[in-house]
Amino acid sequence: MxxxxxxxxxxxxxxxxxxxxxxxxxxxxxxxxxxxxxxxxxxxxxxxxxxxxxxxxxxxxxxxxxxxxxxxxxxxxxxxxxxxxxxxxxxxxxxxxxxxxxxxxxxxxxxxxxxxxxxxxxxxxxxxxxxxxxxxxxxxxxxxxxxxxxxxxxxxxxxxxxxxxxxxxxxxxxxxxxxxxxxxxxxxxxxxxxxxxxxxxxxxxxxxxxxxxxxxxxxRANASSSDLNEVLNYLKTNRAAANVSYYGKAKGKNVFIFHLESFQQFLINYKVNGQEVTPNVNKFYSDSNTLSFDNFFNQVGQGKTSDAETMLENSLFGLPSGSVMTSYGTSNTFQALPAMLDQKGYSTAAFHGDVGSFWNRNNTYKSWGYQYFFNDDYYKQKTNYSVGYGLKDKIFLKQATQYLEQLPQPFYAKLITVTNHYPYELDKENQSIQKTTTGDSTVDGYVQTAHYLDQAFGEFISYLKKSGLYDNSMIVVYGDHYGISNNHKKAIAQLLGKSSISSYDLAMFQKVPFMIHSNGLKGGVNHTYGGEIDVMPTLMDLLGLKNTDTIQLGNDLLSENRNQTVAFRNGDFVSPTYSKIGSKVYDSNGQVASNLTTEQKKSVDGMQARTNKVLSLSDKIVTGDLLRFYTPSGFKKVDKRQYSYKYSDGIKLLKKQQQTSKSSLIQQKGGHSTTDLFTTDAPELK
Structure with missing residues (x-):
C-alpha cells in the first residue's frame, strides 16, 4: 500500500x-x-x-x-x-x-x-x-x-x-x-x-x-436604413386588422397599467384551505366590463420584468441574453406607447417604489417618452416600509395618489408593484393567509405575498371608485412573468393537483393574467392565444390611435383573424393547435404528437418559422437601432433632453401643468386632495 x-x-x-x-x-x-x-x-x-x-x-x-x-x-x-x-x-x-x-x-x-x-x-x-x-x-x-x-x-x-x-x-x-x-x-x-x-x-x-x-x-455600427426592408415587408403581410366592434371604445380615457409582480394565471380563483388567494383580482377578472384573457403568456427572457415592460410598451421582444432596457434603453430610438400618447395630449407617468436606476428605468423611460417617473425619491421612507425590491405595495399605492391626483387628464399611468417578488417573504403582521404545504420553501410563501398584493390591488380599485377615476379610465392589469420557475416541478405538480407534470404543462404554467376594464366595454373571458408582445397594438386600437404604419411585432388580441402562435424567447412556441417545447411537438390536449401527417408537419414548421422570424426581426431592430431610420406618420422622434426625473424637477413640472391645465383630479375637486379616499389596513401606517 x-x-x-x-x-x-x-x-x-x-x-x-x-x-x-x-x-x-x-x-x-x-x-x-x-x-x-x-x-x-x-x-x-x-x-x-x-x-x-x-x-x-x-x-x-x-x-x-x-x-x-x-x-x-x-x-x-x-x-x-x-x-x-x-x-x-x-x-x-x-x-x-x-x-x-x-x-x-x-x-x-x-x-x-x-x-x-x-x-x-x-x-x-x-x-x-x-x-x-x-x-x-x-x-x-x-x-x-x-x-x-x-x-x-x-x-x-x-x-x-x-x-x-x-x-x-x-x-x-x-x-x-x-x-x-x-x-x-x-x-x-x-x-x-x-x-x-x-x-x-x-x-x-x-x-x-x-x-x-x-x-x-x-x-448597430453597421446597420443601415435598408435593413428595415425585411421588417416592413413582414409587417405588410402579418399585421392584423382592428376589430371594428372594439376600435376606439376607450378613446380619450385615462389609462392605468397595473403591474402584478410575478403573478401567474393559476392564482385566479385559487384557494388555500378554502380561502381565496386573490379575491379582489378574481372579482375584477369576472366583471362584466372586463375583458379577461385566459390564454395569455409571459414571453420574457433573461430581462424578466424589463422584458415585460419592453414588450408591453414597444411590441418588441427582449434579447436572447441580457436586457433591452439596460443594454439599449439609454442610446436607442424607440416609438413607445407613452411617447405616442404624450404626443396625443396625454400626461404620461410611471410609478415605482424603488430606485430609479433599477433596470436602467431612469434612462429608458426618457427614451420611451415618459414625462414623469415617480421613483423612490418621491415617497416617504421608513425602515419597515420596504421589503426586498422597494416599498410594500399598500404603502406605495397609498403614497402614489398624491401625484396621481395632480396629473392633467387624460393620463397614462403605469404602477409597478414589488411585494410579490422572490423570495416571497412577508413580515408576520402582514400575513393573512396560510402558506401552501408543498414542502418547497421558495414556493410555499408565494401565496402569502400574492394575497398581500391582491389586498393592495383591492384598496387601489376602491380609491379609483371613490375618487371618480374608475368611470373615466381604461384599467389594464397584467402579470409580468412567472413567480415559480420550472425548477420546482414537484411543488408545481402539487399546486396543480397533478401527480406529475410534462414540459407541456410547464409551458401552460407560463400563463399570466391580462385584463382590460372600461365602463361600457363588453367584457367576458377571451380564449385567444396571445402574449405580452400583443398588448401595445391591442391598447392602441382600443384608444382609437392610428396603428397601420407602426413597427410592432405583436397583433391586436381582439382582431378577428389574428395568428395565434405565441413565441417564447427561447424559440419554443404554443398555439391552440400545436405547441413545440424543446424537441417535442404537443397537440391541443397536451399529448406528444409523434405521428404528424404531411399537412400537420407543414403547419408546425410554419409556426416554428414564424417564431424564428419575429424573434430575429426583433433582435435586428433592437441591436441595429433600426427605428432611428423610420418614423410613423404623425409621430415625432423623442427628445430625451426634455425629461428630468429629479424630485425638484418633477414637482416643478406638476405645478406648472396645474397652472396651464385645469383637468387634473385635484382641480376637479376644487383643490381638495383625494389622498384620504385611499384607505388601507397597512399596519405600518396605523
Whole structure:
C-alpha cells in the first residue's frame, strides 16, 4: 500500500501529473454540478456521453496554457484557472436556481443597474453544498503550500504542450460534431442556453455568449436604413386588422397599467384551505366590463420584468441574453406607447417604489417618452416600509395618489408593484393567509405575498371608485412573468393537483393574467392565444390611435383573424393547435404528437418559422437601432433632453401643468386632495 501511495505521489510531483489531477478535479466538479445543480433535460445515452465529455476540451485548453511556462508560474496559472472556474460555476449555480438560466455578459454588464436589494435573495438562494465547487482549489492549494505536492521546476517540451492544445481542439471538434448530429443547427436556431450548456459546456457557453454580445454591439455600427426592408415587408403581410366592434371604445380615457409582480394565471380563483388567494383580482377578472384573457403568456427572457415592460410598451421582444432596457434603453430610438400618447395630449407617468436606476428605468423611460417617473425619491421612507425590491405595495399605492391626483387628464399611468417578488417573504403582521404545504420553501410563501398584493390591488380599485377615476379610465392589469420557475416541478405538480407534470404543462404554467376594464366595454373571458408582445397594438386600437404604419411585432388580441402562435424567447412556441417545447411537438390536449401527417408537419414548421422570424426581426431592430431610420406618420422622434426625473424637477413640472391645465383630479375637486379616499389596513401606517 505504501509503495502505491509513493508512486502516486511521485507522479503528482511532476508537472504533467499535477496537470492531470487539476484537470480531473475540474471535470468531476463540473459534471457533478451539471447533474445536481442544473436542470438540463438530458435524455438518452448520446446526451449523457456528451455531458461527460463537454467539460474536457475547454478545460484541457485553459489548463494547458500552464504547460508553456516553467517552475512556480505554471502551477500558479493552473490554480488561478481552477479558482476562476470555481467562481464561474458558483455564480451560475446561484443564478440558475432563481432564473432557470445561465449568466450572460449582458446580465453581468447590467448588474450595476439591477443588483440593489439582492442581499436577501442571495442568502435565500445559497445552499451549503454550493461551496463544494471550491473544495478542490482549497485542498490542492494546501497540498502545495505544505509541500505534500512539490513543484516540478522542469520545463515541459513545447512540442508536448502543443500536443495538449491540439488534443483540446480535436476533442472540441468531436464534441461539436456529435452535438450537431444529435441536435441539428444547435448554434444557429436554438435560443435556449440550456441546450448549449448541455451539449458544449458552460465554458463554451461563456465564450459563445461573449461573441454574441460583441456581434450585437457591432451590429448597430453597421446597420443601415435598408435593413428595415425585411421588417416592413413582414409587417405588410402579418399585421392584423382592428376589430371594428372594439376600435376606439376607450378613446380619450385615462389609462392605468397595473403591474402584478410575478403573478401567474393559476392564482385566479385559487384557494388555500378554502380561502381565496386573490379575491379582489378574481372579482375584477369576472366583471362584466372586463375583458379577461385566459390564454395569455409571459414571453420574457433573461430581462424578466424589463422584458415585460419592453414588450408591453414597444411590441418588441427582449434579447436572447441580457436586457433591452439596460443594454439599449439609454442610446436607442424607440416609438413607445407613452411617447405616442404624450404626443396625443396625454400626461404620461410611471410609478415605482424603488430606485430609479433599477433596470436602467431612469434612462429608458426618457427614451420611451415618459414625462414623469415617480421613483423612490418621491415617497416617504421608513425602515419597515420596504421589503426586498422597494416599498410594500399598500404603502406605495397609498403614497402614489398624491401625484396621481395632480396629473392633467387624460393620463397614462403605469404602477409597478414589488411585494410579490422572490423570495416571497412577508413580515408576520402582514400575513393573512396560510402558506401552501408543498414542502418547497421558495414556493410555499408565494401565496402569502400574492394575497398581500391582491389586498393592495383591492384598496387601489376602491380609491379609483371613490375618487371618480374608475368611470373615466381604461384599467389594464397584467402579470409580468412567472413567480415559480420550472425548477420546482414537484411543488408545481402539487399546486396543480397533478401527480406529475410534462414540459407541456410547464409551458401552460407560463400563463399570466391580462385584463382590460372600461365602463361600457363588453367584457367576458377571451380564449385567444396571445402574449405580452400583443398588448401595445391591442391598447392602441382600443384608444382609437392610428396603428397601420407602426413597427410592432405583436397583433391586436381582439382582431378577428389574428395568428395565434405565441413565441417564447427561447424559440419554443404554443398555439391552440400545436405547441413545440424543446424537441417535442404537443397537440391541443397536451399529448406528444409523434405521428404528424404531411399537412400537420407543414403547419408546425410554419409556426416554428414564424417564431424564428419575429424573434430575429426583433433582435435586428433592437441591436441595429433600426427605428432611428423610420418614423410613423404623425409621430415625432423623442427628445430625451426634455425629461428630468429629479424630485425638484418633477414637482416643478406638476405645478406648472396645474397652472396651464385645469383637468387634473385635484382641480376637479376644487383643490381638495383625494389622498384620504385611499384607505388601507397597512399596519405600518396605523
Amino acid at each position: 505504501g509503495s502505491v501511495l509513493k508512486k502516486i505521489r511521485n507522479v503528482l510531483n511532476t508537472k504533467s501529473g499535477f496537470f492531470v489531477l487539476v484537470l480531473f478535479c475540474f471535470w468531476l466538479k463540473t459534471y457533478l454540478t451539471y447533474q445536481t445543480k442544473f436542470n438540463l433535460g438530458v435524455s438518452g445515452s448520446v446526451q449523457q456521453i456528451l455531458l461527460m465529455l463537454n467539460p474536457l476540451p475547454i478545460g484541457i485548453l485553459l489548463f494547458g496554457i500552464a504547460l508553456y511556462f516553467r517552475g512556480r508560474k505554471s502551477y500558479w496559472i493552473m490554480m488561478i484557472v481552477s479558482l476562476l472556474e470555481s467562481m464561474w460555476l458558483f455564480a451560475n449555480i446561484l443564478y440558475y436556481r432563481e432564473f432557470s438560466d445561465f449568466l450572460s455578459l449582458g446580465i453581468i454588464k447590467s448588474s450595476g443597474s439591477v443588483s440593489n436589494n439582492l442581499g436577501l435573495s442571495i442568502v435565500e438562494i445559497i445552499h451549503p453544498t454550493d461551496f463544494l465547487v471550491f473544495l478542490d482549489v482549497i485542498i490542492l492549494g494546501l497540498l502545495l503550500v505544505f509541500k505534500v505536492i512539490k513543484v516540478d521546476r522542469r520545463r515541459i517540451r513545447i512540442r508536448s504542450a502543443v500536443l495538449v492544445s491540439t488534443l483540446a481542439v480535436v476533442l472540441f471538434g468531436v464534441n461539436l460534431s456529435a452535438s450537431e448530429k444529435n441536435r441539428p443547427q444547435l448554434l444557429t436556431r436554438t435560443f435556449d442556453n440550456n441546450y448549449i450548456v448541455k451539449y458544449l459546456g458552460i465554458n463554451f457557453y461563456a465564450g459563445y455568449n461573449a461573441y454574441q454580445t460583441y456581434k450585437e454591439s457591432s451590429t
